[in-house]
Amino acid sequence: MIDLFANSPVARITLLIALFAVVVFLAFVGLNAIAQRRTVRAGLKEISTTETQESSTASLRARERETAWSQLAKMIESSGLNLTDTKDQRLREKMVQAGYTSPSAPRIFTLVRLLMIFLLPGIYLLIVLTRPDPPGFLTIYIVGSILGLMGLYLPNLFITAKADRRREQIVNGFPDCLDLMLVCIEAGLGIEAAMDRVGREMVRSHPLVSKLIQVTVLQLRAGATREEAFRKLADMASVDEIRSFSTLLIQSDKLGTSIASTLRTYAAEMREKRRMRAEEKAHRLPVLISIPLVVFMLPTMIGVMMLPASIRMVREIFPMMIGG
Structure with missing residues (x-):
C-alpha cells in the first residue's frame, strides 16, 4: 500500500x-x-421580545414564491x-x-x-x-x-x-421621485395617492425606486400606519438618504407641517448632493487618466526623443571612444 x-x-x-x-x-x-x-x-x-411579530406577518405570496x-x-x-x-x-x-x-x-x-x-x-x-x-x-x-x-x-x-x-441606483433616482411627488401633492393629491402615482410612473426610468414606493403604498392600503410604512420603507432601502426622508415625513405627519415644503427642501438637498457627487467624479478623472498616461505614453515619448541621440552616439561617439 x-x-x-x-x-x-x-x-x-x-x-x-x-x-x-x-x-x-x-x-x-x-x-x-x-x-x-x-x-x-x-x-x-x-x-x-416583540420581534416575533415579523414572522407572523409574513405574507402568503412570499411563502408561495419559494424557488428551487x-x-x-x-x-x-x-x-x-x-x-x-x-x-x-x-x-x-x-x-x-x-x-x-x-x-x-x-x-x-x-x-x-x-x-x-x-x-x-x-x-x-x-x-x-x-x-x-x-x-x-x-x-x-x-x-x-x-x-x-x-x-x-x-x-x-x-x-x-x-x-x-443598488444603493447607487436608488440614490440617483430618488431626487426625480421627490420632484414628481412634489408636483402631485401641489396638484391636490394626498401623500398616499401621490406615492401611488409616482410609483406607477417610474417603473421604467427607476424600477428600484418604483418598487420601494409601490410596496409602501400597498402597506398603507393594508392598514399600516404612516409611521410604520415609512420606517419599513427605510429598512427596505437601507440608504441613509431615504432614512432621512422617512424621518422627515414622520415628523411632518406628527407635527402637522406642510409636506410640500418638506419635499421641496429635501428634493433640493438631494439634487445638490447628486451634483456634488458628479463633480467629485469629474475632478477624479485627471488623476485616473494620469496613470495610463505615465505608464504607456511617457516611455514612448522618451524613446522617440532619445532615439536620434542614441543613434548618433552609436555611429560617432562610441567609435571615437574606442579609437575607431
Missing part, C-alpha cells in the same frame, strides 16, 4: 483529497454544533445540516441591501458558499487529472487551497458589489 502511494501520483492526490474532506467535515460538524446552540439561544431570546434554491436549502436542513449563519441578522440586512428580500436568502447564500468551496477545487482537479502530464502535488495543493478560499469569499464580493450598485 505504501509503495502504491509512493509511486502513483493519482493515489497520492486521492488520499490528500480524502484527508482534506475529512478535516473539513469534522470542522464543519463542530461549527455546526456551535451554531445550533447559538440559534437555540437566539430563538429563546426572541420569544421574550430555497427548497434545496430546506431539504439540506431537514437532513440535519444547519445553514443558519452565526450572524444571521447582519447577514439578512446585507442580503436586503443587495435586493434579496426572501426569508430564505441567508440560507441560500450559506449553501452557495459551501458549494463553491468544493466546486472550484473539484473542477480544477478534473481538468488537471485529465492532462497527460499533471502538475506536481505541491502545485495542486496550493492552487486547490486558493480556489477554495476564492469560493468562500467570491459570494461576499458579489453581494457587496450588488448592494453598492
Whole structure:
C-alpha cells in the first residue's frame, strides 16, 4: 500500500483529497454544533421580545414564491445540516441591501458558499487529472487551497458589489421621485395617492425606486400606519438618504407641517448632493487618466526623443571612444 502511494501520483492526490474532506467535515460538524446552540439561544431570546411579530406577518405570496434554491436549502436542513449563519441578522440586512428580500436568502447564500468551496477545487482537479502530464502535488495543493478560499469569499464580493450598485441606483433616482411627488401633492393629491402615482410612473426610468414606493403604498392600503410604512420603507432601502426622508415625513405627519415644503427642501438637498457627487467624479478623472498616461505614453515619448541621440552616439561617439 505504501509503495502504491509512493509511486502513483493519482493515489497520492486521492488520499490528500480524502484527508482534506475529512478535516473539513469534522470542522464543519463542530461549527455546526456551535451554531445550533447559538440559534437555540437566539430563538429563546426572541420569544421574550416583540420581534416575533415579523414572522407572523409574513405574507402568503412570499411563502408561495419559494424557488428551487430555497427548497434545496430546506431539504439540506431537514437532513440535519444547519445553514443558519452565526450572524444571521447582519447577514439578512446585507442580503436586503443587495435586493434579496426572501426569508430564505441567508440560507441560500450559506449553501452557495459551501458549494463553491468544493466546486472550484473539484473542477480544477478534473481538468488537471485529465492532462497527460499533471502538475506536481505541491502545485495542486496550493492552487486547490486558493480556489477554495476564492469560493468562500467570491459570494461576499458579489453581494457587496450588488448592494453598492443598488444603493447607487436608488440614490440617483430618488431626487426625480421627490420632484414628481412634489408636483402631485401641489396638484391636490394626498401623500398616499401621490406615492401611488409616482410609483406607477417610474417603473421604467427607476424600477428600484418604483418598487420601494409601490410596496409602501400597498402597506398603507393594508392598514399600516404612516409611521410604520415609512420606517419599513427605510429598512427596505437601507440608504441613509431615504432614512432621512422617512424621518422627515414622520415628523411632518406628527407635527402637522406642510409636506410640500418638506419635499421641496429635501428634493433640493438631494439634487445638490447628486451634483456634488458628479463633480467629485469629474475632478477624479485627471488623476485616473494620469496613470495610463505615465505608464504607456511617457516611455514612448522618451524613446522617440532619445532615439536620434542614441543613434548618433552609436555611429560617432562610441567609435571615437574606442579609437575607431
